[in-house]
Amino acid sequence: MPNIDDYIFQLDVDKGEHxxxxxxxxxxxxxxxxxxxAIGQSIGNPDVRTQRxxxxxxxxxLAKILDLRISLTSxxxxxxxxxxxxxxxxxxxxxxxxxxCMLMGGQMDIDIINHCVxxxxxxxxxxxxxxxxxxFGMENIMRRAKAIDRPFLGGIIxxxxxxxxxxxxxxxxxxxxxxxxxxxxxxxxGNPAFxxxxxxxxxxxxxxxxxxxxxxxxxxxxxxxxxxxPYFLERAKFADSCGVRAVHLNFWxxxxxxxxxxxxxxKNAAIFFQxxxxxxxxxxx
Amino acid sequence: MPNIDDYIFQLDVDKGEHxxxxxxxxxxxxxxxxxxxAIGQSIGNPDVRTQRxxxxxxxxxLAKILDLRISLTSxxxxxxxxxxxxxxxxxxxxxxxxxxCMLMGGQMDIDIINHCVxxxxxxxxxxxxxxxxxxFGMENIMRRAKAIDRPFLGGIIxxxxxxxxxxxxxxxxxxxxxxxxxxxxxxxxGNPAFxxxxxxxxxxxxxxxxxxxxxxxxxxxxxxxxxxxPYFLERAKFADSCGVRAVHLNFWxxxxxxxxxxxxxxKNAAIFFQxxxxxxxxxxx
Numbered sequence: 232m233p234n235i236d237d238y239i240f241q242l243d244v245d246k247g248e249h250x251x252x253x254x255x256x257x258x259x260x261x262x263x264x265x266x267x268x269a270i271g272q273s274i275g276n277p278d279v280r281t282q283r284x285x286x287x288x289x290x291x292x293l294a295k296i297l298d299l300r301i302s303l304t305s306x307x308x309x310x311x312x313x314x315x316x317x318x319x320x321x322x323x324x325x326x327x328x329x330x331x332c333m334l335m336g337g338q339m340d341i342d343i344i345n346h347c348v349x350x351x352x353x354x355x356x357x358x359x360x361x362x363x364x365x366x367f368g369m370e371n372i373m374r375r376a377k378a379i380d381r382p383f384l385g386g387i388i389x390x391x392x393x394x395x396x397x398x399x400x401x402x403x404x405x406x407x408x409x410x411x412x413x414x415x416x417x418x419x420x421g422n423p424a425f426x427x428x429x430x431x432x433x434x435x436x437x438x439x440x441x442x443x444x445x446x447x448x449x450x451x452x453x454x455x456x457x458x459x460x461p462y463f464l465e466r467a468k469f470a471d472s473c474g475v476r477a478v479h480l481n482f483w484x485x486x487x488x489x490x491x492x493x494x495x496x497x498k499n500a501a502i503f504f505q506x507x508x509x510x511x512x513x514x515x516x
Numbered sequence: 517m518p519n520i521d522d523y524i525f526q527l528d529v530d531k532g533e534h535x536x537x538x539x540x541x542x543x544x545x546x547x548x549x550x551x552x553x554a555i556g557q558s559i560g561n562p563d564v565r566t567q568r569x570x571x572x573x574x575x576x577x578l579a580k581i582l583d584l585r586i587s588l589t590s591x592x593x594x595x596x597x598x599x600x601x602x603x604x605x606x607x608x609x610x611x612x613x614x615x616x617c618m619l620m621g622g623q624m625d626i627d628i629i630n631h632c633v634x635x636x637x638x639x640x641x642x643x644x645x646x647x648x649x650x651x652f653g654m655e656n657i658m659r660r661a662k663a664i665d666r667p668f669l670g671g672i673i674x675x676x677x678x679x680x681x682x683x684x685x686x687x688x689x690x691x692x693x694x695x696x697x698x699x700x701x702x703x704x705x706g707n708p709a710f711x712x713x714x715x716x717x718x719x720x721x722x723x724x725x726x727x728x729x730x731x732x733x734x735x736x737x738x739x740x741x742x743x744x745x746p747y748f749l750e751r752a753k754f755a756d757s758c759g760v761r762a763v764h765l766n767f768w769x770x771x772x773x774x775x776x777x778x779x780x781x782x783k784n785a786a787i788f789f790q791x792x793x794x795x796x797x798x799x800x801x
Contacts, residue, residue: 272704273676273677273678273704274674274675274676274677274678274704275674275675275676275702276674279674281674281675283674283675283679283683283687284675287678288675288678288679291678292675292677292678293678318708318709318710319677319678319704319706319708320704320706320707320708321706321707321708321709321743324706324707324743324744324747325706325707325742325743325744325747326743326744326747327744328742328743328744328748328766328768328769328770329704329706329742329743329768331768331793332703332704332742332766332768332792332793333704335768335793335796336703336704336766336768336792336793337703337792337793389559389560389561389564389566389568390559390560390566390568390569390573390577391558391559391560392558392559392577392604393558393559393572393573393576393577393578393604394568394573398568402568417560418617418621418622419557419558419559419604419605419614419617419618419621421604421605421606421609421610421614422605422606422609422610423603423604423605423606424603424606425603457610457613457614457617458606458609458610458611458613458614459609459610459611459612459613459772459775459776460745460772460773460775460776461776462609462610462611463613481613481617481621483613483614483616483617483620483621483771484613484770484772485613485769485770485771485772485773486768486770487744487745487769487770487773488745488770488772490744490745491744491745491746507617507621507622508616508617508620508621508622511620511796511797512796
């Protein structure tokens with residue numbers, strides 16, 4: 232049986248064919264922990280090799296530790312780079328879900344790892360090309376709002392829930408007259424009975440679009456579409472059809488939801504990413 | 517303007533109309549932190565009240581701290597119960613996304629919170645009724661496998677990636693002859709070109725179903741459907757149509773993905789929840 236150490240340590244890989252992750256790792260046995268991540272997140276069990284762990288599987292499918300074996304033996308904490316072969320998945324369909332699963336999967340649960348945080352990722356062009364990126368971008372948005380020589384001014388609807396559509400209209404009116412470019416509904420406002428999504432978006436977008444025409448600059452009313460599959464997509468389509476300029480989705484919808492939303496390729500609406508709660512992932516404010 | 521303290525502390529709420537969360541919280545100002553969570557995750561800004569924060573909004577929409585104000589003033593750490601009114605969202609559509617967003621949203625980002633972990637949640641019947649729960653359950657699964665007076669025996673495909681369909685067939689044959697009830701594809705195996713999902717599921721399910729008929733007990737081949745929306749749903753439908761007995765989805769697909777998958781109401785296939793990477797949420801192995 233081939234020795235995995237002959238394959239797992241490489242100082243260099245083809246950057247066009249690998250996703251390269253940088254971890255900060257703490258372990259009493261740094262070397263074993265590093266191997267556990269690279270093996271466990273690609274071909275198999277960290278410690279047990281099977282008769283089918285062939286040289287070809289190790290060469291082509293095993294994730295590689297971008298360091299010398301000897302550099303890891305005396306460490307107990309530090310940075311670690313691991314290269315994951317993109318041949319292991321289907322970039323378009325497996326997508327964000329599999330990328331996250333490869334980068335931040337089972338290694339988190341392994342006993343010998345005391346602490347492991349993903350600090351950075353380099354994606355090859357082949358992967359990046361599969362993601363559309365922002366459709367408009369801030370420069371386009373600020374130009375449309377005529378916020379050229381001044382700040383792009385945003386206002387958030389408060390109270391964020393409990394308001395009726397007529398109260399919402401009053402607040403939007405005040406915001407518009409106050410000169411905002413961006414009106415955000417907060418992440419708590421889904422589709423409650425007292426302020427239904429479709430009705431409020433129809434009413435508010437009409438009001439905002441009328442005002443926009445009057446003043447000759449676009450105003451980015453951003454309804455919250457935060458909800459489960461397939462509702463957030465339906466809400467996005469509806470909002471876009473009303474001519475709203477952005478929609479707001481919180482990260483608890485799941486990261487793959489952003490790809491599905493971007494793939495809608497909405498005509499008018501930009502996507503506002505809301506991070507409420509992401510501290511569970513990042514550990515920082 | 518009404519005083520929020522007259523509304524936010526309640527020893528009791530209608531359990532049929534609230535989701536009750538238990539947090540473990542650490543803060544130099546426990547009282548202010550508790551209020552920040554209850555206010556910030558329901559009606560608005562923790563510190564700034566607007567003229568529209570009416571008694572009705574505070575009564576019906578504000579989340580309530582289930583304790584006396586006085587009990588919180590001398591604390592710096594401890595448990596905290598907060599009741600979130602379900603009137604604030606649409607249970608069916610806003611769903612898992614909004615529940616998580618309410619329970620684990622912006623409070624994580626607030627300066628005065630040193631540490632805050634969600635420890636438990638009580639759901640009212642109205643919320644639970646909206647989730648279908650397991651379609652089969654372990655008792656049904658074990659009966660179908662005829663694993664009555666013996667353990668339900670599972671085997672995992674290793675190497676988890678890099679194998680061809682013909683190698684997969686060999687391994688499945690060995691597992692079947694070895695007497696397993698459950699054959700799991702690991703979370704890394706998506707839809708790679710060298711082992712395409714539809715082809716392998718068609719080939720393996722036929723093999724497993726033939727063997728099942730021969731031995732007179734069901735075997736739960738569980739292909740990994742881990743992928744982005746809408747692909748995981750398409751893969752689930754395809755696998756179910758091939759008569760597989762379960763599908764495997766990892767939590768990185770996003771929690772709302774499980775609801776969408778359960779809503780498919782697959783004829784044959786149970787849902788296997790895979791937790792690889794959930795330590796970022798739970799903090800524990």
